[in-house]
Amino acid sequence: MPWVARLQATAARSGADLLVATVLLGWALADVPWPWRPPGHGGAPAAVCGFLALALVQSVPSIWRRRLPGTGLSLALGALALRTALGLHTVSGLAAVAATGYAVGSHGSFARRHLRPLLGGAMAAALAAAVSYQVRMAIGLPGVLLSAGLLAGDAAVSRRFAEEAALEAAQAAERARIARELHDVLAHQLSAITIQAGAVRIVAATGDGRQDAATIDMLGTVERLAREAVVELGQLLGVLRQDGEPAARRPIPCLGEIPALISTACEAGVMAEIAVIGQAHPLPSGVELAAYRIVQEALTNVVKHAPGASARVVLRYLPQVFELSVVNGRAADSSSGRPLQSTARLGLVGMRERARLHGGRVSTTALPDGGFAVHVRLPHGPAGGAA
Incomplete structure (x- = not known):
């Protein structure tokens, strides 16, 4: 606390x-x-x-x-x-x-x-x-x-x-990065709303004529507002994106891609593994993105500051909360590792920013054996309420 x-x-x-x-x-x-x-x-x-x-x-x-x-x-x-x-x-x-x-x-x-x-x-x-x-x-x-x-x-x-x-500079940069990624999430969702509202409006307008004209007008308004929101989000992204930074083209990362992070860490010499507790189910896109980035940053810290160590990623699905933890042991060569608590502070800033954005929290612990633990709690509402 x-x-x-x-x-x-x-x-x-x-x-x-x-x-x-x-x-x-x-x-x-x-x-x-x-x-x-x-x-x-x-x-x-x-x-x-x-x-x-x-x-x-x-x-x-x-x-x-x-x-x-x-x-x-x-x-x-x-x-x-x-x-x-x-x-x-x-x-x-x-x-x-x-x-x-x-x-x-x-x-x-x-x-x-x-x-x-x-x-x-x-x-x-x-x-x-x-x-x-x-x-x-x-x-x-x-x-x-x-x-x-x-x-x-x-x-x-x-x-x-x-x-x-x-x-402070790292915090500002991480907030801008989070905003850019949230733009992709919101743009995807608004685009889906636009398509669905347009399809319903077309079906309603070409039916047997008994549809309420007011309903058709409201659907048209929803479609128009969604399109305007997508345009405004694009303008916002242009302000947040640094000069010369290319636009993201890959899909929005999700929890399903965490095994790929585990494989990448193993290739870098970390003995990493993953465990899932509870029934896996889709979470809101923003929560999945935050969880993915936090795991990515935590494993990156292990590779940098505890080379050759073991690392265990645990994903825990609860009814209204998603929890994850990344626990690593001592570096294989203790003389080559640097203190994670001091040199990885900038990465921890980003983790806390992402968790706070979704009403969650991040706690870190230096372990007696020289390892390090990151615990994250992200509330997401009732199960199955993914956007």
């Missing part, structure tokens, strides 16, 4: 933020002069409280580093400045600055536009001044780490934007 996926993603992000804060806190706690330390290394209660406060200030805000990255960076810089002024160890403070700098670079849009150039200029000026070693270490090293964090965060967000743009 979508809300389950969102909840899992939120939990994963929160867990990562908590882990970062915990690591930074543990690092800072190592600097605390606990009373049980060897003589000369322990501190008074006031000193312990001060060190604890510094540790909390520079680490705990990382829990909210996605929502308040600037606040976390400000507190980390303040804690580092205080450590430097008091002559304390600064390693944990530098780590906090680098971590919060990364958070600002990846989650703070204002900082990516303004803070990084200002910081770079100030850092260059400080280093160029060739002041004392202590000043260079106090200013230059934090600046270098902060800049590194900002750059790393900025690179991460750039990659994320690029991935999102690629997914």
